[in-house]
Amino acid sequence: MIRRLFGLLSGTVIFLLFLFPTNIVAQDEVAGDSLSGSESAMDTLLLKEKTPQPPFNIVAEDVDNDAGEAIKLSWDLSPDDFQDGNVKEYVVLRSESAEGTYDTLGNTTQGIKSFIDNKVEIGKKYFYKIAALNYEKVNYVYLWNANSESAVAGPVVATAQWFNTGRIWVLLTILFISGAIIYFIWGAKSGKSFYIRKIAGIDEVENAVGRATEMGRSIYYVPGIHDMDDVQTLASMSILGRVSKMAAQNDTRIDVPVSRSLVMVTAREIVKESYSKVGRPDSFQDEQVRYLTDDQFGYAAAIDGLFVREKPATIFLIGAFFAESLIMAETGNSIGAIQIAGTAMPAQLPFFVAACDYTLIGEELFAASAYLSREPKLLGSLKGQDMGKALFLIVIVLGIILQFFDVEMWRLFEVR
Amino acid sequence: MKREIPIAITFIVGTVFALAYFIPREPFSLFERQFGDWFGIIAAFAIWLGALNLMKISAMKIARKKPDFIYASLIILSFLVMIFFGFYEGYKGLFAEPQFSYRDAGTGFNWLYEYVYSALSATMFALLAFFVASASYRAFRARNLEATLLLIAAFFVMLGRVPVGDMLTTWMPIGYTMSDWANWIMSVPNTAGQRAIMIGIALGLVSTSLRIILGLERSYLGGE
Incomplete structure (x- = not known):
């Protein structure tokens, strides 16, 4: 009996031991369920409070004056977009149909109300939505985020234009100047003579070449550090043609150290032709026109070395120069060479003026070839250029007068 | 023809570039890009012309033992050293694990660039300060x-x-x-x-x- 009773008790205890932990866990789970349920409701409420209102008045339009490569979007900011407001950023969404799936195209920060979509194809219809987004992030991981989307804008199609209307004034000015240049070239062809003011730097070219001949020393011609795609280098090559011809006539050596391979090829052809033209093809040696380096300061160092070792009598620094201009010009000055410089880089002009004997300032560089050649049709183009100056003068005076009356004339000429 | 062809090319390219400034659409924008690319390609190939010309003139100076032939030897030596490190480390980097470029930090090429080339360039640039002083004094x-x-x-x-x-x-x-x-x-x-x-x-x-x-x-x- 006792044995049965003990067995029953033990069984009950064992049963209870198995039963109790299970009940505790189950109770916890129930409590947990009810807890998470209340938290979730609170979260939903909080999220609703933190969800920003969407932006409105979305406008999507083709960008003007382009090759059909962009669509501009603009919108009015969400009412919740203010400091510490509910908007953290705007997300731009795009679809090819109004009801279709919208893909994220990009985003802008809070307070910005425009976006350029430059991933468009010409002729395709696009629809846009802007979503205002609020979130909290820790280490690039969203703790939560809430957004609301605007109404759909579109369809809009990107189109390519045949003329950039923002550049109409540039076209008119160029047409006027080109017309004047061509008119004066025709005038020159028909025998009309023009007065061209003296340019001291260019007048001195012949004397400078003659000086080198008298001293029995060489001439150095440095054509700058830009390549053949720069008009300054082209102008420099034109002047080189004239200078090398004078040097060849005087049988004076001219050296042209260059920093670009294409300039080397062009300059070599020019100098070679000049020697041939005056009947001295044998006097020309290939190494007169040589490549040094593309590197700006390496080039300056090499030129300085050549100047100091070879002590040329005349140095031409004509073309596009940057920080190396003064390094070269001062070294040339220190060896007592006569120096004629010319560049259209305004920042380098003061250095050349300070260190060289003569400086071709800006437009004089471009005029030099025509001036040296004395060909009427080239001189005619300089006269046309003067007409351009007259036009600018009139516009400037008009602008000053209108400014007195608070009329901002420059806005009219704004180039886009 | 030696003159006519370059003049024709200049006319076509110059006109297209001028028109492309005012006409944004194809084919002008395409031509503008392509002409620019062609120039880049020609200029890139032409670098060899320049480099070979530099080597040739320097080698001739050494062969003729001209007064400044020591500088010519330095040019050839520097050129060969940079080329050696560029090609050797470029090749080595291809088969290394992880791969690296000859320009990455720690390579010999990079060391030469940082501690020789850049230092020399900076020195030349720094000389400008003295030249500005002397030029200003005169001006x-x-x-x-x-x-x-x-x-x-x-x-x-x-x-x-x-x-x-x-x-x-x-x-x-x-x-x-x-x-x-x-x-x-x-x-x-x-x-x-x-x-x-x-x-x-x-x-x-x-x-x-x-x-x-x-x-x-x-x-x-x-x-x-």
């Missing part, structure tokens, strides 16, 4: 009216750019201190002069470009 000598005006302007600008300039003129009314004078010189007469030069340059560019495009200016082709 600012009051030989005539223009040079005297330049000297006076330079005096105000230089003093106005350092704190001592303002310290010396604290007694002046607000807006008339040394830095204000310097700013006025830079933003009024200096800007006016710069703009005049810029207008001249722009006109010169248009005129020269037109002469070249129309084939009137041919001296850049040689012999004219």
